[in-house]
Amino acid sequence: MTGELTALPDIEPSRLEVIDNPSPRPTPSSSSLVFGKVFTDHMLTIPWTEANGWDAPKIVPYGPLSLEPSCTVLHYAQTLFEGMKAYRNDAGKVTLFRPDMNMKRMVTSAKRIALPTFNGDALLELIKILIRKDKHWIPKDPGHSLYVRPTLIGTQRAIGVGPPNEALLFVICSPVGPYYPQGFKPVALYGTTEYIRAAPGGTGGYKLGANYAPGVVPQKEAAEKGYVQNLWLHGPEHYLTEVGTMNMFIAFKTADGQTELVTPPLDGMILPGVTRDSVLRLARDKIAGLPKDLIVNERPVTMNEVKEASLDGRLVELFGAGTAAVISPVDRIGYLGEDILIPTGPDGMGPISRVIWKELIGRQTGSIPSDWSVTVAES
Amino acid sequence: MTGELTALPDIEPSRLEVIDNPSPRPTPSSSSLVFGKVFTDHMLTIPWTEANGWDAPKIVPYGPLSLEPSCTVLHYAQTLFEGMKAYRNDAGKVTLFRPDMNMKRMVTSAKRIALPTFNGDALLELIKILIRKDKHWIPKDPGHSLYVRPTLIGTQRAIGVGPPNEALLFVICSPVGPYYPQGFKPVALYGTTEYIRAAPGGTGGYKLGANYAPGVVPQKEAAEKGYVQNLWLHGPEHYLTEVGTMNMFIAFKTADGQTELVTPPLDGMILPGVTRDSVLRLARDKIAGLPKDLIVNERPVTMNEVKEASLDGRLVELFGAGTAAVISPVDRIGYLGEDILIPTGPDGMGPISRVIWKELIGRQTGSIPSDWSVTVAES
Numbered sequence: 001m002t003g004e005l006t007a008l009p010d011i012e013p014s015r016l017e018v019i020d021n022p023s024p025r026p027t028p029s030s031s032s033l034v035f036g037k038v039f040t041d042h043m044l045t046i047p048w049t050e051a052n053g054w055d056a057p058k059i060v061p062y063g064p065l066s067l068e069p070s071c072t073v074l075h076y077a078q079t080l081f082e083g084m085k086a087y088r089n090d091a092g093k094v095t096l097f098r099p100d101m102n103m104k105r106m107v108t109s110a111k112r113i114a115l116p117t118f119n120g121d122a123l124l125e126l127i128k129i130l131i132r133k134d135k136h137w138i139p140k141d142p143g144h145s146l147y148v149r150p151t152l153i154g155t156q157r158a159i160g161v162g163p164p165n166e167a168l169l170f171v172i173c174s175p176v177g178p179y180y181p182q183g184f185k186p187v188a189l190y191g192t193t194e195y196i197r198a199a200p201g202g203t204g205g206y207k208l209g210a211n212y213a214p215g216v217v218p219q220k221e222a223a224e225k226g227y228v229q230n231l232w233l234h235g236p237e238h239y240l241t242e243v244g245t246m247n248m249f250i251a252f253k254t255a256d257g258q259t260e261l262v263t264p265p266l267d268g269m270i271l272p273g274v275t276r277d278s279v280l281r282l283a284r285d286k287i288a289g290l291p292k293d294l295i296v297n298e299r300p301v302t303m304n305e306v307k308e309a310s311l312d313g314r315l316v317e318l319f320g321a322g323t324a325a326v327i328s329p330v331d332r333i334g335y336l337g338e339d340i341l342i343p344t345g346p347d348g349m350g351p352i353s354r355v356i357w358k359e360l361i362g363r364q365t366g367s368i369p370s371d372w373s374v375t376v377a378e379s
Numbered sequence: 380m381t382g383e384l385t386a387l388p389d390i391e392p393s394r395l396e397v398i399d400n401p402s403p404r405p406t407p408s409s410s411s412l413v414f415g416k417v418f419t420d421h422m423l424t425i426p427w428t429e430a431n432g433w434d435a436p437k438i439v440p441y442g443p444l445s446l447e448p449s450c451t452v453l454h455y456a457q458t459l460f461e462g463m464k465a466y467r468n469d470a471g472k473v474t475l476f477r478p479d480m481n482m483k484r485m486v487t488s489a490k491r492i493a494l495p496t497f498n499g500d501a502l503l504e505l506i507k508i509l510i511r512k513d514k515h516w517i518p519k520d521p522g523h524s525l526y527v528r529p530t531l532i533g534t535q536r537a538i539g540v541g542p543p544n545e546a547l548l549f550v551i552c553s554p555v556g557p558y559y560p561q562g563f564k565p566v567a568l569y570g571t572t573e574y575i576r577a578a579p580g581g582t583g584g585y586k587l588g589a590n591y592a593p594g595v596v597p598q599k600e601a602a603e604k605g606y607v608q609n610l611w612l613h614g615p616e617h618y619l620t621e622v623g624t625m626n627m628f629i630a631f632k633t634a635d636g637q638t639e640l641v642t643p644p645l646d647g648m649i650l651p652g653v654t655r656d657s658v659l660r661l662a663r664d665k666i667a668g669l670p671k672d673l674i675v676n677e678r679p680v681t682m683n684e685v686k687e688a689s690l691d692g693r694l695v696e697l698f699g700a701g702t703a704a705v706i707s708p709v710d711r712i713g714y715l716g717e718d719i720l721i722p723t724g725p726d727g728m729g730p731i732s733r734v735i736w737k738e739l740i741g742r743q744t745g746s747i748p749s750d751w752s753v754t755v756a757e758s
Contacts, residue, residue, distance in 0.1 A: 036449070036538035043448055065453075066443040069422060069551050070415070073530055074444075077456035078587035078595075114595040149538060153453055154592075159415035159528060159553065161591055161624055163599060172448050174538070199578035203593045210589035212455035212540055213533075214582045216493040220542060245540055 008053025010349050011046055011122040011169075016129065021061035028140040033177040035324065036147065037319045040134035040173045044126055046114045047155075048112040050165040057126050059133060062172065068157040072164045078154030079209035080109035083323045084274075085145040086131050087365045088138040092379040093132060096148075097364045099124050101274045102374065106150060112206045115152050116164035123150065127171055128376045132214075134173055135377055143178025147324075147362075174215075179325040184348030186331035187320075189231040189243060190222035191303060193336070197232040197242055204267045212245070219244065227334055229320070234269060237334055238303040238335075241269055246320035246328060247276035252299055253314040259291040261352055265298040275321040275360070282356050289355035303335055310340045317350025318342045326364075327357040387432025390425055390501040395508065400440035404415045409518040414558040415526065419513035419552045423505055426534075427495045429544040435708055436505050438512060441551065447536040451543045455493045457533030458588035459488035462702045463653075464524040464555075465510050467517040473510060475527075476743045477751045478503050480680040484586055485529060491585045493542035494531050502529065506550055507755045513552055514756055520527065521558025524743075526703075558704040563727030565710035566699075568610040568622060569601035570682060572715070576611040576621060577648040583620075584647045591624070596597075598623065606713055608699070613648060617682040617714075620648055625699035625707060626655035629680055630731050632693040638670040638730055644677040654700040654739070657751065661735050668734035689719045696729025697721045705743075706736040 021041040038063050046057045063353050072078045082102040088094050103120025108119050127148060131138075138146040141275050150171045154164035195218040198204020203211055215230070222230045229244035241264055242248055252260045264270050283296045309315040320328035329349050333340045344350055349357065362368030400420040408416050425436045451457045461481040466747050467473045482499030489496050506527060510517075517525040529550045533543035574597040577583020582590055594609070601609045608623035620643055621627055631639045640662050643649050662675045688694040699707035708728050712719040723729055728736065741747030 034537075034539075037536075039449060062448070064445040064447050067446055068443050069441070069530070069549055070418060070553075072592075074452060074458055075460050075528070075530060075588055076595075077590035078592045079453055081454050098673070112596060113592045114599060151448070151454060157416075158413075160413075161595065161598075163595055170448055174449075180512075194580060196578055196580035199575055199581065201573060201575035202578065205681060206591065209454055209456035211493045212594055213451075213457045213587065213589050216455075216457075216540065216542055217491060219540075220493060358694060 007243055009129055011054045011057065011126070012120045013057065013122055013125045013129070015056035016059065016126060018059045019061065028175065030141045030144055030177060033139070033144070033175055035176050036174050037266055039173060040137040040146070040175070042130060042133050044130045044171040046169040048167040048169065048255045054116070054118060058131055065168070065170070067155060070157045070159050072154035072156045074105065075159055076154070076161055078113055078115060078164060079151065080106065080113065080115065080207055081149060081151040081209065082106050082207060084148045085323060085364065086138055086148055087145050088135065088140050089366055090140060092377070093375065094135050094138060094377040095205055095366045095373045097377055098274050098278065099127070099336045099374055101277065102150070104344050105272060106152065109206045109208055110152055112138055112203060113127065113208060115154060116167050118169070123169070130171055131173065132377045137175050139172065139175050139177070140295060142224050143181070145176055147174045147176045149174065149268065179328070186329040186344045186348050187228035188226070188332040188334065189229050189330055190227035191233055191238070191333050191335035192218050192222065192230045193233055193238065194218070196234065199234070200268055202269070205266065205270060207271060215245070225334065233303060237303045240303065240306065242266060242271065243320035243328070243330070246322035247271060248271040248318065248320050249279060250318045251316035251350065252308065252309050253316055254295070258293045258295055259316060259352070260295045260297060261299045262299055262301055264300060273322055275323055275326060278360060282359055283352070287355065287359050289351060294352070306333070307335070307340055310342070315342055317344065317353055319350065324358060327353050329353055380461060381684035385563040389506070390433045390436065390497045390619070392436065392501055392508070394435035395438065396435055397438045399441065406516050406609035407554065409520045409523055409556060412518070412523070412554055414555050415553050415662060417553060419516040419525070419554070420522065421509060422507045423550040423673050427548065433495070433497060438509055444547070444549070446534060449536050449538050451533035451535045454538055455533070455540055456589045457492055457494060458530065459485065459492065459494065459532045459584060459586055460528060460530040460588065461485050464526045464743065465517055465527055465755060466515065466524050466703060468745055469519060471756075472745065472754065473514050473517060473756040474745045474752045477653050478753055480656065481689050484651060485531065485601070488585045488587055489531055491582060491629070492587060494533060495546050497548070499745050502548070509550055510552065511756045516552065518554050518556070522560070524555055526553045526555045528553070558707070563708055565708040565723045565727050566607035567605070567711040567713065568608050568709055569604055569606035570617070570712050570714035571601065571609045571614055572612055572617065573597070575613065578613070579647055581648070581650050582701040584645065584649060584651065586650060590712065594624070610712055612682060618679045619643060619682065619685065621650065622707070622709070625701035625704065626650060626652040626685060627696045627697065627699050628658060629685065630716055630729065631688050632695055633674070637672045637674055638695060638731070639674045639676060641676050641678055641680055643679060652701060654702055658700050658735055659737060661738055662731070666734065666738050669731060673731070685712070686719055689721070694721055696723065696732055698729065698732045705739060706732050708732055
């Protein structure tokens with residue numbers, strides 16, 4: 001995870017400068033939280049130039065950035081981001097969930113659009129300092145957390161298309177509530193055949209801003225048809241790829257009665273999600289409660305296979321997996337004019353997602369000890 | 380071209396407020412100009428909110444924008460832009476080239492990523508006022524012009540993915556020199572098979588920022604291999620689509636000795652370029668100097684067809700077409716490890732591009748009168 005420009009300064013936590021917010025705000029009540037609308041008192045900023053590498057990191061009061069109207073991010077979408085959550089338990093201990101994976105992915109994303117790379121461990125150290133500074137903003141209520149958003153943008157003051165000679169890395173934090181405050185509510189998906197999210201040779205496997213704006217209108221159209229999210233399909237075979245902005249899993253009963261959990265393979269069109277990886281790991285470890293004969297596969301699945309399994313009664317469940325919602329069960333897919341029904345239990349979940357969600361939430365909040373939980377502050 | 384939110388205010392030129400730049404800068408010498416690095420003294424800004432529609436337009440001193448770190452353009456690439464050129468002749472007359480096409484395309488782009496639409500005629504009127512204000516910045520030297528860059532960004536202060544509730548339209552202007560100061564120099568293209576620019580159901584047919592950042596690394600890799608630009612190919616058949624950030628044309632001798640000019644069709648993967656449309660119109664109008672038997676087709680072309688035509692001596696020429704370079708002749712394509720040679724004349728051009736370029740430049744600068752040239756200022 002070392003920056004490529006070894007001759008120039010990398011991100012260096014010892015150079016951190018901190019400017020306290022002179023007007024800290026009262027923290028909002030947990031019940032009033034809407035995802036990503038309120039931000040904490042401070043943010044982290046680290047500028048980079050091609051000539052001088054990474055400059056000194058700064059923690060400063062949260063506030064507007066001053067950006068030249070010519071800067072590359074505003075014209076050519078030179079931006080990438082990460083999403084991670086910090087949890088605070090009753091004793092005040094603050095933890096992050098597998099943040100090393102976000103740091104690695106952020107460096108991979110940077111390479112894909114010619115933004116500067118950096119030492120991910122150094123950035124993580126600075127993010128921990130930022131979280132500690134604003135840790136009173138982390139709601140303690142069940143299902144609540146602090147959503148941490150590291151972002152890297154090209155800020156070259158010229159509108160030629162190319163690798164930028166200036167960039168800015170910044171990290172902002174937003175207290176968030178549970179995705180499903182009233183318990184799990186399975187969602188209906190619209191199988192989108194008119195638009196794509198990704199294609200081979202494109203950027204679907206990287207967490208780039210460019211993957212998101214094009215998805216807004218398809219999502220709006222799905223909502224107008226009465227569905228909550230898109231199911232992104234690929235190719236004439238209509239391979240299932242992702243659900244909205246989440247990875248997806250599907251479980252089948254096989255012909256010989258076993259249970260198979262499937263997620264699409266990382267073929268360049270699928271985001272290598274931290275939750276995706278965690279679900280796969282827990283399923284492959286066959287944690288207590290999962291079917292003893294569970295088979296786990298990363299393989300392509302077509303809509304025809306889903307449809308046939310539904311008709312044969314072999315569809316066990318289908319769910320999205322991502323940092324924001326963690327697990328998002330699905331009960332219906334609108335596909336080419338008909339609805340395919342997906343089983344869900346009385347609690348809204350299925351037999352595999354229920355077990356995995358409980359374990360995941362436990363490991364994320366720290367109530368189930370694991371090395372996936374990284375301590376940010378002891379109390 | 381009327382905005383969709385008819386109940387809310389559209390862009391309204393009569394509400395324009397002008398704040399003069401108190402410190403106008405000296406204009407740069409024409410010989411020092413690098414594309415898109417220097418900007419004029421003023422810019423146009425028009426904010427929009429979901430609640431109140433388009434606010435009063437302002438012409439203000441060119442300078443940094445203040446943007447919240449949470450704003451959508453920085454995270455989700457909610458940005459689109461246009462590129463157009465203003466020319467100034469010896470008598471001081473200032474013209475734009477087919478600006479109505481840019482306005483129409485900008486509205487089309489806005490719809491594709493859920494940004495607000497607007498009355499394109501009203502925006503054009505304001506752009507003309509901006510150009511008149513800074514018209515002394517337009518270099519008069521041959522091949523020089525003022526590059527005008529209208530941009531529309533989502534500025535919602537929240538990181539949920541969705542249609543933004545705030546946006547900002549701004550226009551900046553940059554004096555630019557000729558793309559080929561020493562006469563035409565044909566470029567070598569690298570036929571990119573590892574990356575894509577666009578795919579069916581994607582955004583390649585819209586002028587969105589999201590189409591550009593992903594092309595930087597492929598372009599860098601082509602340069603490292605000794606080529607100037609990418610030739611973007613599509614599908615297992617390797618259909619030719621675009622050249623770098625330009626549309627492309629190819630001319631063949633047909634089996635019965637006619638000349639065929641071809642450009643890929645507007646199938647959703649091809650940007651509907653203003654220069655592309657102009658080349659097609661001039662070719663279909665068979666302007667003086669073009670082969671009498673010229674056939675013009677919008678149809679797919681595969682690399683195999685190009686290779687075979689090259690081997691048979693039926694390849695007449697291949698060129699890029701776009702606002703920045705106008706016409707960009709190609710003399711070589713690196714494809715799967717070999718080089719396909721393309722004929723060019725002693726002046727670097729081919730028999731069709733030479734005729735069309737001369738007519739285009741004439742109509743753009745106004746030396747050849749046409750209704751494509753729109754007057755901005757008489758002197």
